[in-house]
Amino acid sequence: MNLKPTIGIETHIELNTNTKMFCRCKVVDTDEPNISLCPTCIGLPGALPVPNGKAIEYITLLSLATGCTITRKGMFHRKNYFYPDLPKNYQISQFDLPVGESGELEIILDGKKESVEIERVHMEEDTGKSTHSGTGRIDSATSTALDFNRSGVPLVEIVTKPVIQSAKEAVAYIEELRQLSIDLNISEGKLEKGNLRFDANISVAPSDSNELGTKVEIKNMNSLKSLERAIDFEISRQTKAFLDGEEIIQETRHWDEAKELTSSMRSKEGSADYRYFSDPDLPNMILSEMFIEDIKNNLPKLPSEKRNDLMNTGLDLQQANILGKSDTWIIELYFKVFDSTKEYSTTYNWITGELQGQMRKLDMNFPPEWFSAEVLSEIIGLIKENKISFTSGKTILSEVLQKNISVDEIASNHDLYQENNEEKIVELVKNVINDSEDVVRRIKEGEDKLVGFLVGQVIKNSGGSVNPGIAKELLTKELDL
Amino acid sequence: MELKNLSIRQLNNLFVDKKAKPSELYSDIFDASASSESLLHAHLSLFEEKNLENAKKSDKRFEKGESTGLLDGIPIAIKDNINIKGELTTCSSKMLSNYRSPYNATVIEKLNNENALYTGKTNLDEFAMGSSTENSAFGLTKNPWNTEYVPGGSSGGSAASVSARSSIGALGSDTGGSIRQPAAFCGLVGFKPTYGTVSRYGLIAFASSLDQIGPITKNVDDARIIYNAISGHDALDATSIDNNQTNIPFDKSAKIGVIKELMEDGISDDSRNEVSKVLENLKKQGYQIKEVSLPLIKLSISIYYLIAPAECSANLARFDGVRYGLRVEGKTSYEMMQNTRAEGFGDEVKRRILLGTYALSAGYYDEYYGKALRARKKMIDEFSNIFNDVDYLISPTTPTAAFKAGEKTSNPLEMYMSDLCTIPANLAGLPAISIPTGLSKEKLPLGVQIMSKPLTDLSLLNFSEIIEKEVDFNTSPEGLEK
Numbered sequence: 036m037n038l039k040p041t042i043g044i045e046t047h048i049e050l051n052t053n054t055k056m057f058c059r060c061k062v063v064d065t066d067e068p069n070i071s072l073c074p075t076c077i078g079l080p081g082a083l084p085v086p087n088g089k090a091i092e093y094i095t096l097l098s099l100a101t102g103c104t105i106t107r108k109g110m111f112h113r114k115n116y117f118y119p120d121l122p123k124n125y126q127i128s129q130f131d132l133p134v135g136e137s138g139e140l141e142i143i144l145d146g147k148k149e150s151v152e153i154e155r156v157h158m159e160e161d162t163g164k165s166t167h168s169g170t171g172r173i174d175s176a177t178s179t180a181l182d183f184n185r186s187g188v189p190l191v192e193i194v195t196k197p198v199i200q201s202a203k204e205a206v207a208y209i210e211e212l213r214q215l216s217i218d219l220n221i222s223e224g225k226l227e228k229g230n231l232r233f234d235a236n237i238s239v240a241p242s243d244s245n246e247l248g249t250k251v252e253i254k255n256m257n258s259l260k261s262l263e264r265a266i267d268f269e270i271s272r273q274t275k276a277f278l279d280g281e282e283i284i285q286e287t288r289h290w291d292e293a294k295e296l297t298s299s300m301r302s303k304e305g306s307a308d309y310r311y312f313s314d315p316d317l318p319n320m321i322l323s324e325m326f327i328e329d330i331k332n333n334l335p336k337l338p339s340e341k342r343n344d345l346m347n348t349g350l351d352l353q354q355a356n357i358l359g360k361s362d363t364w365i366i367e368l369y370f371k372v373f374d375s376t377k378e379y380s381t382t383y384n385w386i387t388g389e390l391q392g393q394m395r396k397l398d399m400n401f402p403p404e405w406f407s408a409e410v411l412s413e414i415i416g417l418i419k420e421n422k423i424s425f426t427s428g429k430t431i432l433s434e435v436l437q438k439n440i441s442v443d444e445i446a447s448n449h450d451l452y453q454e455n456n457e458e459k460i461v462e463l464v465k466n467v468i469n470d471s472e473d474v475v476r477r478i479k480e481g482e483d484k485l486v487g488f489l490v491g492q493v494i495k496n497s498g499g500s501v502n503p504g505i506a507k508e509l510l511t512k513e514l515d516l
Numbered sequence: 517m518e519l520k521n522l523s524i525r526q527l528n529n530l531f532v533d534k535k536a537k538p539s540e541l542y543s544d545i546f547d548a549s550a551s552s553e554s555l556l557h558a559h560l561s562l563f564e565e566k567n568l569e570n571a572k573k574s575d576k577r578f579e580k581g582e583s584t585g586l587l588d589g590i591p592i593a594i595k596d597n598i599n600i601k602g603e604l605t606t607c608s609s610k611m612l613s614n615y616r617s618p619y620n621a622t623v624i625e626k627l628n629n630e631n632a633l634y635t636g637k638t639n640l641d642e643f644a645m646g647s648s649t650e651n652s653a654f655g656l657t658k659n660p661w662n663t664e665y666v667p668g669g670s671s672g673g674s675a676a677s678v679s680a681r682s683s684i685g686a687l688g689s690d691t692g693g694s695i696r697q698p699a700a701f702c703g704l705v706g707f708k709p710t711y712g713t714v715s716r717y718g719l720i721a722f723a724s725s726l727d728q729i730g731p732i733t734k735n736v737d738d739a740r741i742i743y744n745a746i747s748g749h750d751a752l753d754a755t756s757i758d759n760n761q762t763n764i765p766f767d768k769s770a771k772i773g774v775i776k777e778l779m780e781d782g783i784s785d786d787s788r789n790e791v792s793k794v795l796e797n798l799k800k801q802g803y804q805i806k807e808v809s810l811p812l813i814k815l816s817i818s819i820y821y822l823i824a825p826a827e828c829s830a831n832l833a834r835f836d837g838v839r840y841g842l843r844v845e846g847k848t849s850y851e852m853m854q855n856t857r858a859e860g861f862g863d864e865v866k867r868r869i870l871l872g873t874y875a876l877s878a879g880y881y882d883e884y885y886g887k888a889l890r891a892r893k894k895m896i897d898e899f900s901n902i903f904n905d906v907d908y909l910i911s912p913t914t915p916t917a918a919f920k921a922g923e924k925t926s927n928p929l930e931m932y933m934s935d936l937c938t939i940p941a942n943l944a945g946l947p948a949i950s951i952p953t954g955l956s957k958e959k960l961p962l963g964v965q966i967m968s969k970p971l972t973d974l975s976l977l978n979f980s981e982i983i984e985k986e987v988d989f990n991t992s993p994e995g996l997e998k
Contacts (some may be wrong), residue, residue, distance in 0.1 A: 038751050069885070074619050078834040080720040081599050081621060085754045113830050115876070119849050138881035174848050181838070310876035312885060315725035315827055 037242040038277060040270045042199035043154075043250075046212060046233045047190045048222045049161065050093050056160045056189035057084030057127060064228075068182035076187035080123030083316050086111075090158060090189035091134070093221040095322065095330050097191055098135025098156040100219055100337055105276065105327055106132050111317040115310040119173070120163035120181055129146030130311040134322075136199040141339040143356045144204050148467060161188040191221075197247060202266035206259050209233060212339045214360050226258060235266055238283075239273040248273070249283045253297055255290045265290040265419040269297050286319050341366065349379035358387060364401065365391075371408030376415045385432075393433050405439040413442045421502050427451040453502045457509070459492070460501055464509045467492045478514065486510060520544045520681040521992070524738045527684070528586045531578045538574035538589025538633070541684075542567065545591050545635060549682035556658045556667075558676035560596050561604055562636035567591070570633050577631070586741050587630035591904050593683035595674050596637035597644055598729065599718040600624050603836035605955040607641045607720050608652035611835045611842050611860030620920045621718020622753065623687060623729055623746040630745050635683040638673030643832065644694055644722040646670050647934045650925055651864045658921070659701060660993035661960055668698030674732050675702040679993050685742050689719055692820055693913075693938025696950035699732050700913035700963030702993050703952040705984075706732045707739040707977070708938075709946035710970045712757035714743075715750030721831040723824035724755070726942040734991045736981040738952065743973065764907045764972050766979035768801055773906035787912035794910065794953055794964050797986045808902055808909070812895040816939045817932055819895065822875045823943075828865075829872030835860060852931045855868040862980035867928065892943050899944045903969040908979055911937050913963035917956035937965055941996040947973040949980050952989045961989075 039499040054061060058075035074082035098105055112130035135156035142149050163186040167176035193212065200207050200437055213231055216222040223230045233256060238248035253269055256262045269288070276283055288297040336344075345355035348370070358369060365386060372382045390411070394402065414431055417423045422433070423446060431445045446452055467489055468475055478485050486507065519527065519541045522793040530536040546564055553559060574589030583589075594600060597607045599617035601624075606612045620628070627634075641651035649657040649672025657672045659665040660679040667676040671688030675698035678686045688695040690708040699706025707730045714729045719728060731742035750756040764770070774795060779788055795805055837843035837856030844855035861869070902909065915936055924931040941948035947970070950963035964983070968976040 045973075077839060079618070079720040079840070080605065080615070080834070081617070082619075082754050083717050083755075085752060115830055117833065117836065117850070117853060119836070119838045119853075121832075122834060124836060125830045174850070176849075179849060308878045310830075310873065310878075310881075312826060312830070312876055312881070315723070315755075316721075336731070398911065451616075457699065 036241045036278070038274050040200060040237060040239050040273075041197045041198040042201075042205055042245050042266060043236040044195045044199060044205055044208060044233055045236070046231060047076045048097075048193070048207065048212075048216050050090055050191060051220070051222050052087055052188040052189055053091065054087060054089075055187035056087050056090050056158070057187055060105050060187065062188050063184055065184065068180070069184060071184050072186075076122065077183050078124075084127060084314075086317065086320065087189060091322070092326075092330060093189075093219075094156060094158045094191045095327060096219050096334070096394045097216070097221060097463060098138065099327070099331055100215060100334060101135065101137030101138035101140050101153050101156065101193070102406070103138035103153060103156055105135055105322060107322050107324075107327075108132065109134055109320040109322065111314045111320070112311045113314045114159075116307050117358045118162070119179060120165040120183075120186070121172045122163065122183065122186055126159060126162065127314055127317070128159035128311075129157035140208065140211055140215070142207045143342075143352060144207045146351075146353050148352065149204070149207075151165045151204075153197050156191060156193050159190050159192060161190050189447045197238070197250075202263040202270070205235060205266055206263050209259060209262060209337060210360075218335055218338055218341075220319060220335070229257075233262060235262070235269075236489060237266060237269045237273065239270060239277055244503045248277070249285050251283065251285065252287045253290055254287060254300070255292075257292070261290060261292055264295060265297060272297065280417075284497065344510065345369070348373050350383055354383055361387075368408055368411070372411050372415065375408070375412040376419070378415060378419070381415055381419075382389070389429060389432055392479070393429075395435055397436060399436065402436060404441070406435060410435055410442060417442070417446070423451050424453060424499070424502065427499075450498060450500060453500050457505075460497075460505060460509055461513070463493050463496055464506065464513050467496065468510075468513060475514065478516070486514075486516075518544060518681075520684070523735055524586055524590055524684060524741050527590065528583075528588075531583065531589060534578065537578065539568065539571040541589065542571040542591055542633065545682060545684070548680060548830075549635065552660070552682060556660060556665060556676050556680055557655055558638055558657055558667075558673045558680060558682055559593065559636040560606060560608065560639050560654055560673070563603075563634050567633045567635070569941040570631075574631060574633070583789075584631045586631075587627065587632040587745055589631065589633060590684050591633045591635045592742070593635045593638045593674055593677040593686035594624070594626065595640055595671050595686070595688050596692075597640060597689060597720040597722075598623060598687060599720070600637070601639065605637070605720065606654070606656055607643045608640045609860065609862065609865070610653045611856075613653070613842065615841050617718070619718065619766065622715035622750045624718065626748070628744050632745070635677065638671070638686060640676050640694075641670035642865050643720070643828070644670040644689055644691055644727075645828070645864050645868055647693070647697060647931055648919070648921070648924065649673060649698070650921060651862055653862055654896055656694065656921060659918050659960070661703060661918070662958070664920055665960060666921050668699065668701035668918060669913075670694040671706075671732060673740045674705055675699055675706070678702070678704055678732050678734060679991070680919060685731055685738050687729055687742070687746070688732050689722075689727055689729050690938075690942065691722050691728075691824060692942050693935040695730045695732055696913050696963070696965060697935065697947060698939050700950045700965075701909060701918040701961065703961030703989065704732055704734060705736055705739050705952065705980075706730070706963075707743060708941060708948050709747060709973050710947045711942075712755050713747045713759045713971070713973065715748075715753040715756050717750055717752040721827075723827040724831060725827060726820075726824060728942070732938060736949075736977055736984050738908055739772045739949070740974070740977045743977070747973075760847045760971060761974050762969075762971050764968065764975045766975050766982065768803050770803060770979060771906045772798060772803050772805045773806060773902060773909045775813065775909055776807050776809045776912045777811065777813045778911035782915055782933065782936060783912055784916040785786065786917060786962055787915055790953045790962045790964050791910060791912055794983055794987065797983070801982075806906070808906060810895075810898050810902060810940070812891065812898050813940050815891055816895065817936060817941055819891045819943060820935070820939045821871065821932060822884050823892060825868040825872030826875045827872065829869045829876065832865065832869055833860075864928070896938065896944045899940075899946065899969075907968060908976070909967045911939055911965050913950035913965040913968075915918075917958065917962050919962035941967050945970055946949045947971075947976050949976060951980050951984050951987075953983075953987045954989065
């Protein structure tokens with residue numbers, strides 16, 4: 036029997052607002068615990084929540100960017116559960132009236148455009164951070180340290196419909212969502228910092244079935260790698276169970292990074308009844324037509340639009356996808372260099388390969404201010420016109436990144452301009468032939484490969500200024516081959 | 517006449533004219549509490565010395581003619597569910613018996629700006645849940661008119677304090693009648709303002725959509741002065757509104773409605789008679805009076821006891837022993853939380869948390885909490901319609917006068933019924949006031965309640981003052997004289 040997996044992903048994105056969701060405490064990025072707190076975010080008696088307008092704007096932005104319908108009359112709900120790092124023992128969240136509903140996100144999977152349907156986009160507040168001593172789990176810890184710096188930081192939760200079919204597709208979806216949040220400037224998008232956190236709901240069912248199997252929720256996947264492995268593991272676990280006729284239990288499972296397997300979490304929240312009800316401290320939130328229009332009109336370029344622009348220059352989807360995820364200055368540099376050279380592929384290779392490679396070597400985040408699109412265009416132009424070799428181009432780039440000096444000066448100083456005068460090259464060729472009687476004889480006897488050796492000699496004797504193509508052409512002619 | 521018996525305006529005139537000093541008033545007040553506290557237990561804590569200093573600063577301001585207004589140097593008692601920075605705020609609960617607030621409630625900030633003084637924190641039913649102040653973890657408060665009787669609740673300590681002249685006025689909180697009912701039981705004025713006009717920031721929440729802070733005073737003018745000081749929009753409370761008052765007539769062109777459903781079964785003859793007396797008086801003055809019917813009022817206790825417990829079940833979840841207050845250790849964090857809550861909360865609080873948790877549970881939400889929300893909405897509509905017809909609604913404040921301590925403690929349902937007349941104003945967010953009008957057969961005070969539409973608080977106070985003048989009730993408790 037053929038089985039198909041179905042996956043839905045819930046992602047929490049930490050927004051990069053200055054202040055928290057329901058109080059005016061600064062959002063801080065520090066290991067020093069409990070330094071950004073107030074009565075509201077640590078749940079002191081009598082303190083009240085007041086919503087952060089910027090966070091509502093960001094969530095509306097993300098909803099619009101994923102093509103969601105905006106719920107004009109939104110509402111905050113209380114999600115009730117007890118946990119020591121949840122100060123009020125309820126989390127302010129959204130339930131039946133999320134900010135955005137029914138959208139989609141274009142992703143790139145195996146070099147093709149695919150679309151992932153989004154069920155909802157809603158906002159909630161983050162919890163504090165618990166550090167359990169000993170086993171790392173709350174029920175067996177000897178003590179627990181609590182840091183409330185994160186408590187009340189605004190989160191947006193994006194839930195996909197159960198439409199994802201593989202671990203690779205899940206990874207592509209998270210990559211796209213991450214890029215989108217960076218491009219919208221609503222999050223740092225750093226997975227290693229927990230700016231994006233994701234859970235997966237996975238089920239398997241016979242390929243010809245219209246119904247979904249029993250879903251299992253997987254938690255604790257901290258990187259794209261663990262997302263991919265956890266999903267693959269869980270699909271095989273469920274497939275095996277299904278084929279062996281075992282019942283698949285609806286439950287939450289914990290991904291164990293070290294053991295590379297999922298195991299059942301018998302935690303108390305697992306089967307919780309959250310008793311959602313509308314938060315009486317927060318009156319209904321009405322998003323005005325003007326507020327929504329304003330955000331719509333100021334939407335930055337989305338990743339899918341950037342990809343289309345790049346493809347319009349001639350790049351293929353894969354190249355456009357890679358370049359599209361780069362920093363803005365890199366994409367701008369590409370368009371400028373392309374405009375003057377009209378060489379999309381060469382420009383792409385120089386930027387994603389040579390430029391970024393050399394900058395990495397030089398430990399540079401940004402090129403120096405004297406470096407411009409003109410510099411790179413000039414280098415590419417000189418190579419195209421055979422005035423310098425590719426290798427010389429690399430040398431020039433490296434030097435110009437370190438010194439404020441013109442391309443021409445570097446080329447002249449190092450004598451990098453290639454010799455294009457045929458008479459001079461013919462003379463060099465003749466000299467080499469005269470000096471290499473033995474090699475010439477072997478070539479005549481059929482050892483064609485040795486022509487390359489002679490080309491090398493010509494270039495060497497010229498001090499590297501001869502174009503290898505021309506040298507080979509003239510050598511062939513002189514040797515009468 | 518002794519200073520402690522005077523109104524805020526009379527006291528301010530004496531201070532301005534340099535015929536008396538705030539510090540003299542303060543001593544007067546403390547002499548009163550010294551003799552009455554052991555008998556009544558109105559206060560949980562008294563701020564004597566700290567405030568004597570502040571009283572002396574008031575003296576100086578009046579000497580120099582630099583006083584800051586009517587409340588400068590006026591001693592006010594604060595219900596112990598309102599945070600004052602650095603002071604204990606216990607909510608009369610074992611859970612918070614050691615809890616000191618690191619911040620001021622907005623109402624306290626506002627009173628500080630007026631240079632008001634505080635006598636201390638007053639007793640209440642634990643977390644404001646109750647109608648007799650018997651549900652206090654620190655002992656009950658007695659009625660100054662007769663110490664065998666309860667002062668009402670949950671702001672019973674505040675009412676007893678003002679009645680016994682241990683303070684000039686008091687702040688209470690009113691979720692289902694917790695200001696008006698004790699004011700009526702103690703022969704005082706109790707005013708619950710329009711929901712949202714007084715900030716709830718720093719008031720320890722019982723039921724957020726119903727809670728409202730307001731004054732308990734000897735007369736309507738004192739209530740007005742305190743209300744003016746504490747009201748106004750607060751950026752720290754998202755349910756706070758701009759206090760844009762609408763003026764409605766309060767002279768004899770005003771139309772009065774008497775609520776049929778609150779003059780029927782369950783209301784004592786004594787309570788009904790007080791309303792009749794007031795209505796006759798108004799009729800004599802030329803006011804138009806008609807009987808109106810609000811059928812859904814009969815459901816208000818049912819609606820209230822689903823909505824208030826549901827909200828409280830979440831509001832009180834934060835008391836878990838993790839960050840502040842009582843902690844009873846356990847083997848795991850969860851066990852610690854369970855032990856803390858089992859030991860920290862009293863029976864009535866637990867009863868309401870359970871009730872609310874149940875009403876919100878999966879499968880029961882629609883049948884209970886959801887239905888209550890829909891009924892509340894309908895009741896609000898019913899009130900809106902009535903206010904197209906009449907300006908003020910009159911009813912008794914309570915079905916009976918004060919009951920004896922211990923009389924209703926074993927029967928919670930009977931206790932809940934004592935809020936029959938006051939709950940509707942909370943459900944609809946209306947301003948409502950209780951003014952004392954007379955005594956029962958047992959010589960215990962009775963009050964009449966007046967309600968008007970939202971944001972007509974000042975007109976309501978003006979109208980109440982006309983009734984107050986006609987009935988001329990003596991607010992001095994006879995019980996303490998004996």
